Amino acid sequence: MTSRLDQSEVDALMQAISEGRVPPEPGTQAGAAVIGYDLTSQDRIIRGQMPTLDSIDDRVASLFGGSLAARTRMDIRVVSTPATLLKFSDVAALMSPPSTVGLMTLGPGHGLAVVVIESGLAKSLVAGALGDRKARYDGSAEAIGKVDLTNVERLVLRHLLTMLCDAMAQAWTDVLVLKPDIVRFESDPRMVMVASPSDLAILVNFEMSGAATGRLQIAIPYATVEPVKKMLSSPIRASGSVDMRFSAALARELEHVTVEVRAEIGKTKLSFSRLLELKVGDLITLDGSESAPLPIYVEGRRKLSGVPRVMGGSMAVVIEQDIKGEQGTPAQRKAAGGVAPSGIVPA
Numbered sequence: 597m598t599s600r601l602d603q604s605e606v607d608a609l610m611q612a613i614s615e616g617r618v619p620p621e622p623g624t625q626a627g628a629a630v631i632g633y634d635l636t637s638q639d640r641i642i643r644g645q646m647p648t649l650d651s652i653d654d655r656v657a658s659l660f661g662g663s664l665a666a667r668t669r670m671d672i673r674v675v676s677t678p679a680t681l682l683k684f685s686d687v688a689a690l691m692s693p694p695s696t697v698g699l700m701t702l703g704p705g706h707g708l709a710v711v712v713i714e715s716g717l718a719k720s721l722v723a724g725a726l727g728d729r730k731a732r733y734d735g736s737a738e739a740i741g742k743v744d745l746t747n748v749e750r751l752v753l754r755h756l757l758t759m760l761c762d763a764m765a766q767a768w769t770d771v772l773v774l775k776p777d778i779v780r781f782e783s784d785p786r787m788v789m790v791a792s793p794s795d796l797a798i799l800v801n802f803e804m805s806g807a808a809t810g811r812l813q814i815a816i817p818y819a820t821v822e823p824v825k826k827m828l829s830s831p832i833r834a835s836g837s838v839d840m841r842f843s844a845a846l847a848r849e850l851e852h853v854t855v856e857v858r859a860e861i862g863k864t865k866l867s868f869s870r871l872l873e874l875k876v877g878d879l880i881t882l883d884g885s886e887s888a889p890l891p892i893y894v895e896g897r898r899k900l901s902g903v904p905r906v907m908g909g910s911m912a913v914v915i916e917q918d919i920k921g922e923q924g925t926p927a928q929r930k931a932a933g934g935v936a937p938s939g940i941v942p943a
Contacts, residue, residue, distance in 0.1 A: 646828040649679055649821075652767045653800055659763035660802070664756065668724040670807035677801040685793035687712075687815045691785035696745060698757065699788050702820060703775030708790040710815040711757065711778070717810025721756055722749045724808060744783050754778045760812075772824050791817050859892045859902065859913045860884075889916050 601609075653676035661674030687710065691697045694715035701708055722745070745753065761776035768774045782788050791797070796818035804810055821828060862882025874880075884890070890913060892900035902913040 646679065646825075648771065648830060649798070649828040650676070652771065652828075653679060653802075655767040656760070656763045656800075657802055659766060660760045661804075663759040663763065664721075667756065667759065668721065668807075670724045672804060672806045672808050675803045675805070677803060679801070680799045681796060681818065682799060683793060684789065684791050684795050684797050684815070687797050687799065688785055688789065688793070690799075690813060690815075691788065693783070696753070696781060697783075697785055697788050698754075698781045699779040699790070700757075700761070700814070701775075701777050701779050702816070703773070703777075706772075706774060706820050707817055708779070709776070709817065709820075710788050710790060711760075712813040712815070713753075714810035714812075717804060717808055717812065718745065718753055719749075720808035720810070722752050725752050725756055745781065750781050753781070771827050772821065791819075795819070855895050857892065857894050859890045859904070861890060861904065894919075 657674040657676040661672060664670075664674065665672045690712050691710070696713040696715055696718040698711040698713070699708060700711050757778050761778065764776045765774050797815045798818055798821060800814040800816065802812040802814075804812065862884025864880060864882050866880075889901040889903060891898050892902055892913065892915075894900070899919050900915055901917040902915045905912045905914050
């Protein structure tokens with residue numbers, strides 16, 4: 597049981613009612629510091645890891661590494677690191693020269709992404725694709741000789757990154773249907789800002805080692821993957837492949853399941869007093885018509901329609917419309933013998 601208010605608490609309540617305010621408690625400072633908050637800010641706090649996204653990146657790295665090694669005939673290993681979430685203003689710092697920056701479309705309705713390749717890695721990949729498999733470059737401008745790529749080098753690099761796009765499309769197919777493609781390369785990072793600086797981006801990192809060493813990064817707008825964020829944040833699930841033997845066995849079992857099928861000739865409503873007055877020989881008028889098709893219910897749901905018939909001295913229903921809603925010709929209709937229509941009152 598709660599205790600009653602003492603006299604000081606009663607006085608405080610009465611003062612608050614009369615003056616329209618509540619005095620501060622003893623020991624508190626009046627006029628404490630107020631923290632301002634901008635309600636128009638689009639900053640979002642996103643917690644938790646994305647294990648499914650990391651699994652997708654691992655698959656992209658495996659597929660891209662295998663295709664790249666087969667194309668360039670170089671010993672190249674690609675490993676993905678956990679994705680990070682940051683603002684596009686922070687991504688812009690990664691796109692400063694001498695990095696090679698490309699614009700990637702993710703497919704219709706999914707927007708654009710940014711690909712950032714360390715300049716030394718880009719030159720090593722291009723040299724390997726052109727046959728010079730011993731050329732190795734670091735990220736310094738002195739070792740590269742020049743920062744910008746020629747048109748031929750851009751075409752070769754775009755062809756190599758097409759394998760990355762194919763790997764992404766294959767790895768993302770179970771979560772999000774993407775159709776990535778390299779649009780162009782830009783020397784000015786301001787030309788590839790696909791979102792405002794305050795928007796969030798998922799930065800995917802791929803570390804390459806072996807004959808070509810460096811880092812390749814993809815900045816994907818968070819708005820693109822936000823509709824499937826629950827799937828990306830959920831634990832890694834087993835493969836979604838279908839066991840055909842199990843499906844065939846289940847189909848065979850379903851074919852032998854017994855279901856209730858009934859045809860309804862008509863229905864009516866009676867008061868309870870009228871029901872008690874019924875006796876042998878009385879007639880009950882139903883709301884159905886002789887020419888109207890009868891509804892046929894399967895497990896309580898209307899699925900078929902037909903007309904009543906007498907087959908071999910037994911009541912039957914001829915199917916006029918099947919489950920798929922297709923009308924049948926008289927030659928194609930089958931008599932559903934043994935289906936007892938409900939709603940018949942014996943005389």
